[in-house]
Amino acid sequence: MAAPDQLDVRHRDLFEPRSLIGAIAVLAVLSFFGIGLRAIDEAVKGTSSFTVGQPVAVTPTTSFTPAQDWIPDPAQTVDDLVVVAHRNGWEMRVIGGLVLQPGQSLEDYADVLRDDGGDPSARVGDVETFVTAGGQHGVTWETHRANDVSIGYLVADGDDFAQLQADGSSATLDSVEDDLNEMAKSMAVSGGES
Amino acid sequence: MSETTPELTTPGLATAHEPSGRPQLVDTQSLVFWLFVAVVAFSGLHLFHWVTANPLVAPAIAWLAIVQWAIYAGIFLVVVYRHQLFVKRPLSLTFAAMAWGGVVAMWFSIEADQVLESIFTQVISPEWNDGWGLAVSGATNEEILKALGLVVLVLLPLARVKSSLDGLYYGMMVGLGFQLVEDYTYTVGQSTTTDEVLGFLYLRGLVAGLWAHAVYTGIVGFGIGYLVTRRDRPMAARIGVAVGLFAFAWTMHFVWDSPILVDWGERSSPAFYTTILLKGVPALVVLLVILRWGRGHERTDWNEFVEQHIDPSLVPADDRTSLLDHGGRKAARRAARASGGRSAGRVRKHLQVAQLRYVQSVMEEGADSERAQALAADIRELQSWARAVGEPAR
Numbered sequence: 001m002a003a004p005d006q007l008d009v010r011h012r013d014l015f016e017p018r019s020l021i022g023a024i025a026v027l028a029v030l031s032f033f034g035i036g037l038r039a040i041d042e043a044v045k046g047t048s049s050f051t052v053g054q055p056v057a058v059t060p061t062t063s064f065t066p067a068q069d070w071i072p073d074p075a076q077t078v079d080d081l082v083v084v085a086h087r088n089g090w091e092m093r094v095i096g097g098l099v100l101q102p103g104q105s106l107e108d109y110a111d112v113l114r115d116d117g118g119d120p121s122a123r124v125g126d127v128e129t130f131v132t133a134g135g136q137h138g139v140t141w142e143t144h145r146a147n148d149v150s151i152g153y154l155v156a157d158g159d160d161f162a163q164l165q166a167d168g169s170s171a172t173l174d175s176v177e178d179d180l181n182e183m184a185k186s187m188a189v190s191g192g193e194s
Numbered sequence: 195m196s197e198t199t200p201e202l203t204t205p206g207l208a209t210a211h212e213p214s215g216r217p218q219l220v221d222t223q224s225l226v227f228w229l230f231v232a233v234v235a236f237s238g239l240h241l242f243h244w245v246t247a248n249p250l251v252a253p254a255i256a257w258l259a260i261v262q263w264a265i266y267a268g269i270f271l272v273v274v275y276r277h278q279l280f281v282k283r284p285l286s287l288t289f290a291a292m293a294w295g296g297v298v299a300m301w302f303s304i305e306a307d308q309v310l311e312s313i314f315t316q317v318i319s320p321e322w323n324d325g326w327g328l329a330v331s332g333a334t335n336e337e338i339l340k341a342l343g344l345v346v347l348v349l350l351p352l353a354r355v356k357s358s359l360d361g362l363y364y365g366m367m368v369g370l371g372f373q374l375v376e377d378y379t380y381t382v383g384q385s386t387t388t389d390e391v392l393g394f395l396y397l398r399g400l401v402a403g404l405w406a407h408a409v410y411t412g413i414v415g416f417g418i419g420y421l422v423t424r425r426d427r428p429m430a431a432r433i434g435v436a437v438g439l440f441a442f443a444w445t446m447h448f449v450w451d452s453p454i455l456v457d458w459g460e461r462s463s464p465a466f467y468t469t470i471l472l473k474g475v476p477a478l479v480v481l482l483v484i485l486r487w488g489r490g491h492e493r494t495d496w497n498e499f500v501e502q503h504i505d506p507s508l509v510p511a512d513d514r515t516s517l518l519d520h521g522g523r524k525a526a527r528r529a530a531r532a533s534g535g536r537s538a539g540r541v542r543k544h545l546q547v548a549q550l551r552y553v554q555s556v557m558e559e560g561a562d563s564e565r566a567q568a569l570a571a572d573i574r575e576l577q578s579w580a581r582a583v584g585e586p587a588r
Binding site: 030073075 | 223224225226228233251298303305306307308309310311312313315316319320321335339342345351379380383384
């Protein structure tokens with residue numbers, strides 16, 4: 001009687017056709033999910049993307065420069081109020097024409113938004129400040145849920161301010177985080193006196 | 195047990211059987227094995243980075259969630275492992291299946307779900323995607339990627355997937371791995387207290403976990419096992435069963451993730467639990483039906499094999515009949531206890547286990563193998579003990 005490790009030798013060559021074809025087939029399926037779907041995603045974007053490097057006016061007083069590969073969403077975009085765009089499963093909204101209440105700072109307003117989630121299980125990060133390319137004051141914070149992340153940015157000029165809100169999966173955060181930071185820094189608000 | 199190995203086989207019986215070989219994971223001569231290792235390592239590194247990237251997860255919550263879901267996995271594994279009727283599948287392949295589900299299928303699904311939803315957003319509409327995108331992408335990507343784990347096991351020659359029930363078992367393990375990692379990420383992502391962590395065990399482990407990924411992939415795995423092992427059936431029928439079961443599992447997964455009935459009731463209300471049952475129970479029922487179907491076939495094969503290839507002094511006809519199902523085994527132990535007391539019942543239990551492992555060993559390695567010889571010696575010793583404690587001779 002043959003020893004156990006000699007019993008089934010039909011398919012035990014490293015490059016035996018069944019092993020080779022099987023490995024290629026498995027790799028092909030994984031490649032489709034890892035690379036192919038992404039290529040389809042890129043392909044269907046077509047010509048509907050923003051013009052790269054061209055600032056987009058959200059309202060007459062608010063603009064931002066979209067990063068590459070973000071797709072505008074005309075159905076949700078409202079003239080003179082909000083521009084909505086998507087990339088890699090993330091949704092981003094830039095809302096302009098907002099005004100702080102008397103005595104209210106950008107940080108105060110950020111706290112209102114941070115507390116207004118209504119989701120007790122959401123973990124909200126601290127507010128951090130940043131400065132836009134035009135030298136305007138901005139704040140940002142992150143909110144983490146099960147597998148999702150929300151990132152908020154506010155940029156003000158006096159009492160007038162604009163909001164960039166992005167929501168998506170934590171799995172793909174790395175792929176959009178730099179874009180979001182750059183777009184937030186590109187925001188420009190022109191308003192009245194504080 | 196016994197150190198001696200007397201002549202154990204009846205001439206002309208076991209020698210007629212061609213052993214199938216003992217299933218094992220590691221096979222350095224298989225390119226598919228090396229691909230499996232590479233893909234698990236690749237996905238594992240990415241998944242680890244993703245799971246540990248959330249800066250707001252408290253370490254105590256993360257550890258509690260790990261312990262909680264490890265215990266859940268252990269209980270689930272023990273229940274499924276113990277309910278294998280005739281063969282015990284190796285733990286190495288069991289954990290390999292879990293690794294594929296929990297690491298490879300999980301990581302690739304996370305990526306693919308996002309991208310597919312992005313495609314839906316652009317090709318259909320963001321509103322449609324908000325309602326149905328997750329249901330379609332989750333069911334499609336996750337079921338295919340988990341099923342691919344079964345295909346990998348089938349392609350590993352030494353894994354020796356030999357039956358529809360092998361497919362069902364490994365499919366459940368792939369699904370269990372997926373389910374555990376998903377449950378863990380939800381738990382740490384939404385819990386800040388011990389109560390919340392335990393709440394997830396109740397909600398995702400019990401209320402939703404009994405008809406989730408392990409059940410879906412068990413159904414898909416049965417179909418794949420049927421397709422590749424039931425060569426006595428026409429190819430069209432085998433393809434029909436495999437495709438039909440995949441379609442059913444996909445539909446159940448889709449319905450579960452879809453907005454259908456989602457707003458019917460507040461959490462913990464009767465309507466909420468009714469929704470859970472309506473969405474979940476059909477999958478569990480189908481799993482149990484195909485399990486029964488597969489066991490019927492396995493029972494017939496096992497019975498014929500024992501009749502034709504096993505020395506009847508080791509597995510007498512009465513024992514063979516009583517071993518055909520869990521009820522018969524229990525009845526035999528009860529009868530032993532009735533005639534010889536508790537020790538007789540324990541001896542009968544050990545004898546049944548030894549007989550089952552012996553038959554499996556003969557199937558896989560042959561009656562002359564060292565393992566089969568040792569088990570045969572155990573059986574003879576247990577038979578003499580059974581007689582000593584008062585069991586009537588069989």
